[in-house]
């Protein structure tokens with residue numbers, strides 16, 4: 001991505017271990033430190049000797065976005081990472097750590113996480129499943145990777161989660177081939193009223209551009225205009241909002257879609 005496309009960009013300080021440990025155990029974080037070679041975790045997730053630094057930078061930039069109401073353009077993404085499990089390109093959960101930061105450092109107790117990556121954010125869901133102060137809302141294609149987030153609550157092994165539903169988790173599974181009209185209808189009629197009823201102090205958005213029709217991993221066919229409308233409506237859902245990049249794998253369309261989304265954020269509807 002060409003950062004020169006965003007002349008107002010700001011950089012940030014890396015996060016600390018204390019910040020990361022608000023979500024992840026020390027023993028888990030230790031597994032990324034002092035590596036001297038690349039290690040594969042699963043078929044699409046690996047760590048390198050620079051991953052520990054990249055993680056802290058990505059989280060630090062996400063904090064800065066939360067402070068100023070910005071959009072954190074970071075890698076690696078985070079929403080598939082649970083407290084002790086990396087998967088789906090994700091090592092630590094950026095938006096979960098940022099949620100704990102917003103609560104602890106900024107006094108923003110009630111947080112809504114809106115996830116419009118086309119894949120279910122199973123890690124974020126798991127971290128906040130039993131937390132009454134954090135409302136997790138996800139629109140995603142189902143049944144696709146990672147297989148969670150269906151009409152009934154299931155874990156990564158496809159088993160029903162004991163205890164049934166979470167009152168602060170809202171999954172909106174969508175069929176493959178979903179386009180702008182159906183997607184935006186679900187967003188407006190299901191996601192938005194639920195978030196407004198929860199009345200969060202801040203909305204944090206997990207943005208994936210892999211729902212776009214030109215994305216190589218997309219089972220759905222959203223246009224640029226859908227991202228503008230999603231961003232515009234999101235900007236009016238709470239007194240504050242910030243966003244962090246999750247998926248999006250077409251490097252030629254990604255800068256344009258980020259620009260479109262930022263324009264939407266700047267024009268609340």
Ligand SMILES: [Zn+2]
Nearest residue numbers: 117119210247
């Ligand atoms: Zn994704």
